[in-house]
Amino acid sequence: MKIIKRSSLLLLLSALLIIGGCMNSGAAPADLNEKTPDSGQKTEITDPIKKSYYIFDTIVQVKVYDSRITDRHFNEIEELLKTIDAEMSRTNDKSELAKVNDNAGIKPVQVSDQTFNVVQKAYDYTKQTEGRFNLAIGPLVTLWNIGNEGAHVPDQSKIDELIPHSQYNQVELNPDTREVYLKEKGMEMDLGGIAKGYSADVIAKYLTDNGFKSAIIDLGGNVLALGQKPGGHKWTIGIQDPDLSRGNPIGNLKVENQTIVTSGVYERFFEEDGKVYHHILDSDTGYPVDNNLNSVTILTDSSIDADALSTSIFSMGLEKGLEFAEQLDKAEALFITKDKKVYITSGMAEVLAMTNDSYTLMNE
Structure with a gap:
């Protein structure tokens, strides 16, 4: 390999x-x-x-x-x-996103306005594209581990096991309380396909606001x-x-x-x-x-x-x-x-x- x-x-x-x-x-x-x-x-x-x-x-x-x-x-x-990374990084075990993932199938987790807005955006795109963009794909991303040492083709049985845990219709959002809930244990959200873009917009706004x-x-x-x-x-x-x-x-x-x-x-x-x-x-x-x-x-x-x-x-x-x-x-x-x-x-x-x-x- x-x-x-x-x-x-x-x-x-x-x-x-x-x-x-x-x-x-x-x-x-x-x-x-x-x-x-x-x-x-x-x-x-x-x-x-x-x-x-x-x-x-x-x-x-x-x-x-x-x-x-x-x-x-x-x-x-x-x-x-650093704030965005601390809130939305899937690999940072102290981030808000990690807390949401850790409580999958257990309870909803309240997050910051910033994190909730990005999660809502990711969810909207997931629905609009019928899952072609999928905020719930975290279990498969972790399994494949592509881009990191040790990446390899997983066993088919493991892939089959995780596909049901990667379905976006099991993500529940509550805008009133800013709570995010993954309904099944083993689910993981991954914002890697949207957080960098959000960060670029934040930097652009900061620069514009400062002239x-x-x-x-x-x-x-x-x-x-x-x-x-x-x-x-x-x-x-x-x-x-x-x-x-x-x-x-x-x-x-x-x-x-x-x-x-x-x-x-x-x-x-x-x-x-x-x-x-x-x-x-x-x-x-x-x-x-x-x-x-x-x-x-x-x-x-x-x-x-x-x-x-x-x-x-x-x-x-x-x-x-x-x-x-x-x-x-x-x-x-x-x-x-x-x-x-x-x-x-x-x-x-x-x-x-x-x-x-x-x-x-x-x-x-």
Whole structure:
């Protein structure tokens, strides 16, 4: 068995490459103290002032194009991230989510406003997509353990045992008391498919509230492009070639005040007996989703929505996923198949420029 585990750097690069001024990979980190201006000093800068964090088992990078940003601001962002992680992490045994999971089949658990709102959002997407996005998939995620040492194909009997414990209709929410209840023992909620997107939105709101209007927020490939880049131009975002050995994008998106999130088979996976098993699980079969897709990229205004949509639409497959995405308001999707074909929703054509001859745009 061959286990493939991403390093922190590859986690950052696995979904999207930011190019055209959004990422300057050759620049050294800015000195925040030197970049803090005196009163009245010009705030627009060419190179970003940036800070990296390691939370949610991935690298979080915030790049701000404004010389007024200080260590205090970055520290406050870190506290916001730590709070979300402490409330919603499935692997943190002291988190609110862990307490909900520990009390499955026992009693409801009251959670914070923030956690309840994210759980409610996750539940709504689970119902809307008929379980293609599934907040109750935690038992299968734990069983497969993909992305961690020791990942392997579980016994079929164990998979069959856990499928009934991964059904979202056994999740009960009480908005009046902010209580979450998993009705059966052995159930586990997993917010991994939505919490990173929510976190990007929280950071963007913090920056906006503090007067910063130009930034790139990257949570392991969940990219939020705040405002415009310096000079008043749109950001150029590169969509990662699923073949990571090449490291060049298949195309570019021109965006402002939008978020781009990709779900793909190359993000977390392992190989056993010559077969690759990726991390996007189907709660009906108990196995990784098996279709002809390598990745799905979502472009929209809200990162929490993009995060949930990228997973659920990937799980739907090309035909159903494309039909579903076309019906969404203010959201576009791009599909990359295993045979290097690219399919897009109608509005994506307005912002996409293909750059890789190895890939063919099929429905421009």
